[in-house]
Every structure is written in structure tokens, then in C-alpha cells.
Amino acid sequence: MKGSTRRPSCALALLPWLACHGLALSAILRVPQDHATIQGAIDAAQDGDRVIIEPGTYKEWAVDFRGKAISVEGTDPCSRAVIEATVVDGDSIDSVVVFRSGEDTTSVLCGLTITGGMPRNHGGGGVWCDNSASPRISDCNIVHNHALGGNGGGVSVANYSGGSHPIIERCRIAHNSGASQGGGVAVGDFGGDVELRNCLVTHNRASMYGGGVGVRGRSAYLHSTLLLDNSAGLKGTSVSVRYADELKMSFCTVAGNRGDADNAIHIRFGVDATLSNCIIYNNVMPPLGEDPMNVSFSDVEGGYEGEGNIDATPLFRSYRVGSYLLRPGSPCVDAGDPQLADGFRWPPWYDNDWRRADMGAFGGPGNRGWVPGGCEESVFVPEVGLDPRGEH
Numbered sequence: 260m261k262g263s264t265r266r267p268s269c270a271l272a273l274l275p276w277l278a279c280h281g282l283a284l285s286a287i288l289r290v291p292q293d294h295a296t297i298q299g300a301i302d303a304a305q306d307g308d309r310v311i312i313e314p315g316t317y318k319e320w321a322v323d324f325r326g327k328a329i330s331v332e333g334t335d336p337c338s339r340a341v342i343e344a345t346v347v348d349g350d351s352i353d354s355v356v357v358f359r360s361g362e363d364t365t366s367v368l369c370g371l372t373i374t375g376g377m378p379r380n381h382g383g384g385g386v387w388c389d390n391s392a393s394p395r396i397s398d399c400n401i402v403h404n405h406a407l408g409g410n411g412g413g414v415s416v417a418n419y420s421g422g423s424h425p426i427i428e429r430c431r432i433a434h435n436s437g438a439s440q441g442g443g444v445a446v447g448d449f450g451g452d453v454e455l456r457n458c459l460v461t462h463n464r465a466s467m468y469g470g471g472v473g474v475r476g477r478s479a480y481l482h483s484t485l486l487l488d489n490s491a492g493l494k495g496t497s498v499s500v501r502y503a504d505e506l507k508m509s510f511c512t513v514a515g516n517r518g519d520a521d522n523a524i525h526i527r528f529g530v531d532a533t534l535s536n537c538i539i540y541n542n543v544m545p546p547l548g549e550d551p552m553n554v555s556f557s558d559v560e561g562g563y564e565g566e567g568n569i570d571a572t573p574l575f576r577s578y579r580v581g582s583y584l585l586r587p588g589s590p591c592v593d594a595g596d597p598q599l600a601d602g603f604r605w606p607p608w609y610d611n612d613w614r615r616a617d618m619g620a621f622g623g624p625g626n627r628g629w630v631p632g633g634c635e636e637s638v639f640v641p642e643v644g645l646d647p648r649g650e651h
């Protein structure tokens with residue numbers, strides 16, 4: 260294979276890669292050293308290979324995985340600076356990255372900034388998943404993408420011909436916009452789900468439904484995720500799910516969402532919604548509507564019926580983006596589901612029992628997910644101060 264080296268990597272060199280992928284022997288194709296373009300490297304890659312992109316700005320759009328089980332990654336997914344310096348820019352021409360050939364979670368996009376996407380005829384400004392594509396998108400900065408003619412400014416699960424189920428983990432999805440629904444992430448009709456874990460979804464805008472996440476037709480699973488300062492024009496400043504199977508949210512913090520829309524979280528028309536261990540506070544519009552939801556062990560502004568729910572100022576440490584750790588003494592500390600523990604053993608000064616889960620994005624077993632394997636700290640929420648050395 261031209262320009263590639265097939266060799267087992269040493270353990271130290273693999274450390275940042277653990278955040279992206281699993282251990283495997285693979286060829287490495289480097290951009291721009293081995294291939295001038297990312298698409299050129301993908302075209303030359305075989306299943307199991309890694310395409311590693313040096314920091315720089317790459318003006319490429321509709322970068323297509325072509326169904327390959329490969330990882331396309333930056334040089335250091337543990338470094339926010341490297342992620343932000345490794346930019347794939349769609350140059351306002353089309354989606355930046357597309358998955359439309361039945362990819363599964365062995366197709367990995369990791370450690371990159373995805374920006375400048377602007378498709379005209381479909382959604383998914385940053386990433387477009389269609390045709391049963393279910394990739395894994397990890398440790399990416401998906402920012403300033405716009406879907407002019409469709410849904411999902413940041414990511415769209417369009418899915419006109421099959422069930423796409425992408426997993427998005429530890430990504431910052433910010434300042435994207437969608438023409439109709441899902442400023443940050445959208446799931447369209449005809450089947451398809453999306454799963455977000457340990458993501459920061461902030462400052463996205465939908466003209467109609469779901470400023471952060473908008474779903475019509477199937478399901479959304481949001482766990483250990485921050486939904487902050489998003490806006491929408493009609494329904495659901497942070498999340499809207501309609502005509503769908505289910506919405507499940509656990510250990511999410513939903514705050515600061517605003518706009519003309521009714522409700523921070525909006526469901527309608529037959530959606531089975533289960534919210535647990537969440538904090539939904541300091542949003543401009545009333546937190547939950549229109550149809551009833553199953554809510555438990557959550558702090559909901561104005562109150563909501565359900566086991567373990569409270570209505571109390573959550574005492575966030577500050578309101579800066581990414582600083583939604585709970586202060587010592589917060590009513591949300593040790594107030595989550597008593598059957599669950601926090602993933603980290605907290606330092607003594609915090610007065611927080613790790614054996615009893617906290618509400619919100621930094622409580623519960625999933626809070627370990629903010630720090631991926633091989634990394635020493637959380638990439639997109641560094642000021643939170645989660646310390647992996649304290650884990651049990």
C-alpha cells in the first residue's frame with residue numbers, strides 16, 4: 260500500500276489512541292505526509308487501518324468513509340488544543356463528513372474539529388449519516404456548521420433507507436444551526452436513533468424544533484450530557500421529540516436554553532419519555548411540555564411529579580459554559596437514584612459521597628466517561644476538575 264506503514268505500535272504511542280479506538284494491529288496512513296487529502300487516505304485504507312491527520316486546516320467536504328471500518332483521527336484526542344488545531348472545513352459547500360454505506364461503530368471519527376459544513380439539499384452540516392450508517396464519533400469539536408435546507412446543523416441522522424444508530428461521545432457540538440429541527444443534532448423520519456454520551460451541546464439554534472437535539476420519527480438517548488444555551492423558534496429550546504418511539508435522558512444538565520420556543524424539553528404525539536437523574540433549571544421557558552413524561556430523581560424548576568424529584572436551586576459552581584459542576588452543599592449532590600453510585604471517588608473537600616449518585620451531567624456511573632481511556636483529563640470540560648486519579 261502506497262505510503263503506509265503496517266506495524267504494531269508501542270504501548271506509549273497507543274495511549275492517546277485509546278480514546279479513539281481499541282487495541283489492534285493496523286496500518287497508519289498519515290495526512291498530509293502519505294496522502295495529500297483525507298479522502299485520498301480513506302480511499303487507500305483497508306478495514307482496520309488508521310488515518311491520522313496532522314494539525315492544520317483541510318478544506319474538504321463530503322469526506323466519505325465509503326463503508327470502511329477505519330478510524331480517521333487527529334494526532335492527540337486527549338488535547339483540546341490539538342483537536343481545535345486539526346480542522347476539517349467544508350468551506351460552506353456541503354456536509355463535511357458523510358457516512359452512507361452501512362458503516363457500524365468500527366468506523367470512527369475522532370479527535371478533529373469539523374466545521375464550515377453547509378449542505379444545500381439535505382441535513383447534517385457537520386456529519387451526515389444515512390443509509391443505515393452507525394459510526395462512532397468521539398472527542399470531536401463539531402462547530403459552526405449549518406444545514407440550510409434540512410435538519411441537524413451539527414449532525415443529522417437522515418436515514419431515508421434504513422436504521423442508522425450513530426454513537427456520539429465526548430464531543431462538543433456548538434454554534435450549529437438547522438433550518439427546521441435539531442440545531443445541534445437531528446434524527447429524521449423513517450427510523451434511526453442517536454445516542455449521545457458525555458457531550459457538551461451548546462449555543463445551537465433550530466428555526467423550529469429542538470435547539471440542541473431534534474427528533475422526528477424515532478428515538479434519542481442522551482446520557483451524562485450538558486445541554487446549555489441552545490435556542491429554538493417553536494418547540495423545545497434544548498430537546499424536541501415528536502412522532503417518535505422514545506426519549507431517554509439520564510444524568511443530563513439542561514440549563515440556559517432560551518428562544519421563542521415553548522419548553523426546554525418538548526415531546527409530542529406518542530413519545531415514551533423517561534428522564535432520570537437530570538437537572539433542568541435556569542431555562543427561560545418552562546422546563547417540560549407538552550405531553551407527560553416519566554421523571555424521577557431529577558431537579559426540575561417548578562417541580563414535576565415523580566419519585567425522588569426536587570425543585571431547588573442546583574447551585575452550579577458558575578454559569579460559564581462547561582462549569583456546571585455542583586457546588587458543595589448543592590441539593591443535587593447525593594440526591595440521584597440511591598441504587599446508583601458516582602463513577603469517581605470525590606475528594607474529601609467536596610463533601611460528596613461517591614456511593615450515592617448526584618443528579619446532573621457530572622453525577623452517576625457515566626461521569627467516568629468524561630475522561631476517556633489514555634487521557635488524564637476531560638477535553639471539553641477541563642475546568643470541571645474531574646480527577647481520574649480519584650477513581651475507585
Ligand SMILES: [Ca+2]
Pocket residue numbers: 592593601611612613614615616617
Ligand atoms: Ca455523590
